[in-house]
Amino acid sequence: MNAIFLEKLSKTYPEGSRAVDALSLSLEPGEVFGFLGPNGAGKTTTVKLLTGMLSPTSGSSRVFGLDPAKTPEKVHAISGIVTEHAQMYDHLTGLENLLFYGTVFGLSPAECKTKSQALLEQLELMDAGDKKLSAYSTGMRQRLSLARVLLHEPQVLFLDEPTSGLDPESARDIHALIRSLAQEKGTTVFLCTHQLRYAQEICTRYGLMDKGKLLAEGSLSQLRARVCPGVTVKLRASGIPAGLFDQPQKGDMLELAVSGEQEIPQLVRRVVEAGGEVYHVSAQLPSLEDIYFKLTAKETND
Ligand SMILES: Nc1ncnc2c1ncn2[C@@H]1O[C@H](COP(=O)(O)OP(=O)(O)OP(=O)(O)O)[C@@H](O)[C@H]1O
Ligand SMILES: [Mg+2]
Incomplete structure (x- = not known):
């Protein structure tokens, strides 16, 4: 029941x-x-x-x-x-x-x-x-x-x-x-x-x-x-050649959206192979708050 x-x-x-x-x-x-x-x-x-x-x-x-x-x-x-x-x-x-x-x-x-x-x-x-x-x-x-x-x-x-x-x-x-x-x-x-x-x-x-x-x-x-698929990867690195990613780099920080954690190793490899030095990588899943705001914003826009 x-x-x-x-x-x-x-x-x-x-x-x-x-x-x-x-x-x-x-x-x-x-x-x-x-x-x-x-x-x-x-x-x-x-x-x-x-x-x-x-x-x-x-x-x-x-x-x-x-x-x-x-x-x-x-x-x-x-x-x-x-x-x-x-x-x-x-x-x-x-x-x-x-x-x-x-x-x-x-x-x-x-x-x-x-x-x-x-x-x-x-x-x-x-x-x-x-x-x-x-x-x-x-x-x-x-x-x-x-x-x-x-x-x-x-x-x-x-x-x-x-x-x-x-x-x-x-x-x-x-x-x-x-x-x-x-x-x-x-x-x-x-x-x-x-x-x-x-x-x-x-x-x-x-x-x-x-x-x-x-x-x-x-x-x-x-x-x-359903609402916020993907993972936000935050990368602290130096020496990334300009134009390697579409997203702009803020200081030594780069924030990238990927579809899942499985993409992270490949991403890091890409930076390293392009001559970058990686100091820190963190993956952030959307929080309940992110989901809430996305859903309510969509509702407001609709
Ligand atoms: N006794 C009532 N008579 C007429 N309308 C009411 C009455 N109680 C609530 N409403 C209306 O019903 C809707 C839903 O109200 P409700 O109190 O269920 O919302 P809520 O999700 O609990 O909000 P909150 O987060 O502010 O507590 C609102 O538009 C409110 O104005
Ligand atoms: Mg209430």
Whole structure:
């Protein structure tokens, strides 16, 4: 069974904006899916559809076989959902909030306490556990809302920009936590994010959205092959005769685009045979950011 399945899922808001347009996608259990795209692309709307917070205009979706439009409570029972504006109780402390939500998810009081304390520790909120939420900073709230959704050990996590507002250390720790949940517990993760560098580190697959449509989908190597094929070779060398390559040399640096790493030895040989001295060669594969910009620029041009 797919962990997440969308078939021509569409949502048009009453005011007429088509936020999600015939989106089809399927995720296997244990995948960490990076859902990327500019502001207004339709990411949050998709998460809301998948978690039953909105009903689709047409099309359908399933989360481990459950239809969020028909049985949202069943989807919530197996999901952990972090949205941009996590709702918790300001007049309760961090620990009290966790104990409350743990009970809602059917954990026993003893289980609630053990898990809450372990999560507070894991998310570095030990000192804040006894503070009222009204005194929490944005980052502390964000971390507590992650603790809250991890209490019942969900099979699937929907994380809508879980690290927005976090300092770099916390963002790094949360990404490490997401990766370890997927690797050690097999949790499926649907992650909406603008942090492409972290997404490249932790996601197994990506979907790139713009204006409600999926522009491309696949693993990093699949996206590289489809969107930005080839390798950029940076060469530091002296004595390369002018005109050996079409590309201009900047000082002793030469940057060349080749179709694959297999072309590098031949390239170096060509420089050496022409009398050049090679000091350094590096091959650079396109990053997720390169792919993102290429796809969104193409979309803008189209
Ligand atoms: N409640 C709403 N009513 C009407 N239009 C909405 C509503 N929520 C979102 N939209 C519109 O739907 C489109 C998609 O918005 P959505 O919030 O899903 O984008 P997003 O990809 O999550 O963007 P961001 O990166 O800014 O979070 C936008 O054009 C937005 O203006
Ligand atoms: Mg959003």
